[in-house]
Amino acid sequence: MSELSMSDSNLTSDSSSTSKAEATVDSAYRISSDEAVSCQRDSTGDADPDLGWIYPKDTAKDEKIHVSVRLRPLSKKEIADNHYSIWECPDDKTVVCLHSRPDRSNFPQSYVFDQVFRAETTTKEVYKKGARDVVLSALTGKNATIFAYGQTSSGKTYTMNGVTDSAADDIFNYIKQHNDYIFLLKFSALEIYNEVVSDLLRPEGGPLRIMDDRERGMVIEKLKEEIIKDKSHLRSLLEVCEAHRQVGETALNDMSSRSHQIIRLTIESSPRAMADEGPMKSLIAALNFVDLAGSERVSLTHSEGTTLKEGCYINRSLLTLSTVIRKLSDPNRPKTAHIPYRESKLTRILSNALGGNARTAIICTMSSSNKHLEQTRNSLFFASYAKEVTNKAQVNVVISDKELIKQLKKEVALLEAQLRRSSLSSQSSYDALLQEKDEQIKRMQEEMGKAFQQRDSARSELLSFRKQVEELERGRIQVPNKLADQVEDSLPSFRVGNSTTEANGYYQNGHMRRSTSEMRLKTGNLQRPWNDVHVQVPQKTTNSASAILLDEIYKLEHLQNELAQDANRALEAVQKEVECLCLTQTDMNQEAAMTVSKLQSEISSIYESRATGASIKGTVVPIENISYSLKDDIERAASKDLSKVSDADTIEKMLTQMQIKTHGFQFPARLPSQGEETGHRETDIINPQQAFHYVTTPAQAEESIRSVYAYVTDMKERISKLQYQKQLLVQRVLELEKNADEDTAGISLPAPTSPESWKSEFHEKRKQIFELWNACNVSLIHRSQFYLLFRGDPADAIYLEVELRRLSWLKEHHVLTNTNKTHLRGSDQISSPASSMRIIKKERESIVKNLYTRLTATEREEIYREWDIPLDSKQRRVRLANMVWTDHQNEMHVEMSAKLVAKVVALWNGSGPVSKEMFQLSLSPATQQKTRFPWSPITSLFRLGSA
């Protein structure tokens, strides 16, 4: 059982129904042109089967329902009953009422329609002029509906039977003429009797339900649909329907139709060429022939009982139809106005024909009898409204499921073929890619083989190199005190004079400029076998041992030099005082005079012993003539000779005695301060005559002696500190020499590494340095400058290595030092932990002060925000200063601290003039410093003291 969709908007679903219908018959039958009668394709043939599933709606045209009126002649019975005709047709579009009734003067007498058929007009003519055009629309894909409307016995059935026959003839003629198309005709029929829908082909099926399907629209459930084999088949089907239709006898009609009948022909057509090629686009349309039950008046039909009931249903449904038509005919109705299609099954089923996707022709039948004037006028009113209703029919194009399946199969086959071709292509591409990868792997393997060879070669070279180093180190062991010799021979500029200044170009800007061996050759003073061996040692290895020691000794010698200058000034001052005493005190007692004389002698002996073989006037002393040396110091240190009392102690004792014995003597008012101009040449001994004017009173002299005493005491303390440092360094030198062979690799400078490994190594070492800085309370300025200066350049490796070793050594020996150059020159060069912390405290205080003096308010606010310090908090600067360099494990904190200190205290931002040499790893030429006396390093003082 199939379903018949009455909705034009779901013709695809209808196609599905069609397929089901085909399955219900023995064989699907397509009408060929050979079986069709001749028919001309008329003006409605605007279908284009190539346009798609359904024509765009804008191709549909608005069209009024075609309305025609057909007058029925008076029947014999009416004539017998003295009926007379009161309607006339002056032309084929106008019908005029000849009977005038004053009480109904408001009724029009004349009505105009699309077509008016006089009583003598044949049904064929009625069809031809009133329905054919619409009927043939169905052959071109447009839905079409022809229905007859009129009072009972007005000739509706008479007319529609003729119209259907004529339409069938036309349809078959059309099919015959269009051999290039294949047509499919399907037949279905229903009636609405007392608002019950029945299948006229299968009335035993009972009432049919009208369904609203979301996809297919309105559907008559289980309505049988037959494929029409030919015209006679159609006629037979029509006869079946006629036989099944509800007919009753009324006073007006012996064979009165008591139901609304709807005969549907579904016409599907498709070009034969397309069918042969496979994909099938079809035109499909529903052609409805509607024979309504006639409106009737009970007074006229004398109906009662069943007939009366039928009449009520009929009138009610016709009333709904009239309402629908009337509403649809209103030109001012809103598009959203409600149309009561659902108030009757008739209007619901015919909704498409009434203002929808269909062409519609209404043939209004009327009796010309004067007895039916009122009913006729009502029919004309209805017809008048109907002709104002606008439909919008469109060509329906559909593709059948079977054809769709065929098309999809064909497309699938096509896609599969493309896929196979693509797969083959992909396979070939994949093979090519594999081949390319294989070649690439082969090339990489070859390159790896070469790399392995290079690696092996490098390994053998490295082994050979290590062997040479080991041989070299063994050679070094055979030379007594060789390390000390090396250190001494490599000593840079702190020899008096300029003979070694060239050797100081050892490192410059972090890059190795000249090897120790080169430096040694430049000095050219010590030509020993060791020297020759040293020249042949690779640069890196040669530097490794000596560089560390050189650095330490460099620092020590530098301090010695500075301290020597201070000592010079102190002794010079003492000498002046003593000379003044001699010249100005006439009443000096004998004992005091002897003391002074002895003091002068001691001072002279100091000069003499210090300047053995050299001029005391400060002339340049050839280095080869200098009797003292670090080597001697080291040897003395090794023999525990460092505890000798220095000459400063002797002077101190003598001054103390003099102070006691010369009470009342006159002394110089004051000592000349360090660096103060005295009017003498730096290297001259003061002329006693020139010191005359210093003499004042004995009290002043006593005060002067106390000043000298204090000054010498201070000198003594400083010398003691240097002694201590010296002792540590000497021990370190001895330790390094002892472990030279065992720990060659340990004192080597870091070997060049790859950029990646260097990067990680750099960060690791710097992290260790951070910790050591913190542990050793290293100056904040030093930390900051070091951090900002060494940012990871591979050339920084030496600086990091030395800094790390220096700090490790300091920590190990619990000697806390601050290596900032500023402090290096001060008297606190060797500090206790407490003093180091004091330095840091001073630096923090400096930060507090400089934050205010060196930065603008805006800059300070920016820094507070950066350090997350509220701008309105009290002691902001103190808080900030106390935060700096307190979290050495936090890289960001370290970065911020370094930049802040550099900006606020050091006035250096990391890119300024501060060089890496400031960290005492460079042996760049030292500034030539003239001394008041040709002071030797402090080590010579030690020797004097021990002498």
Ligand SMILES: Nc1ncnc2c1ncn2[C@@H]1O[C@H](COP(=O)(O)OP(=O)(O)OP(=O)(O)O)[C@@H](O)[C@H]1O
């Ligand atoms: N144009 C006509 N020429 C000759 N006879 C006609 C014509 N129209 C109708 N008749 C005759 O009038 C009678 C009634 O016609 P018909 O049954 O078609 O009316 P109807 O409108 O269908 O009535 P009902 O609504 O009751 O079914 C029939 O006997 C029919 O043969």
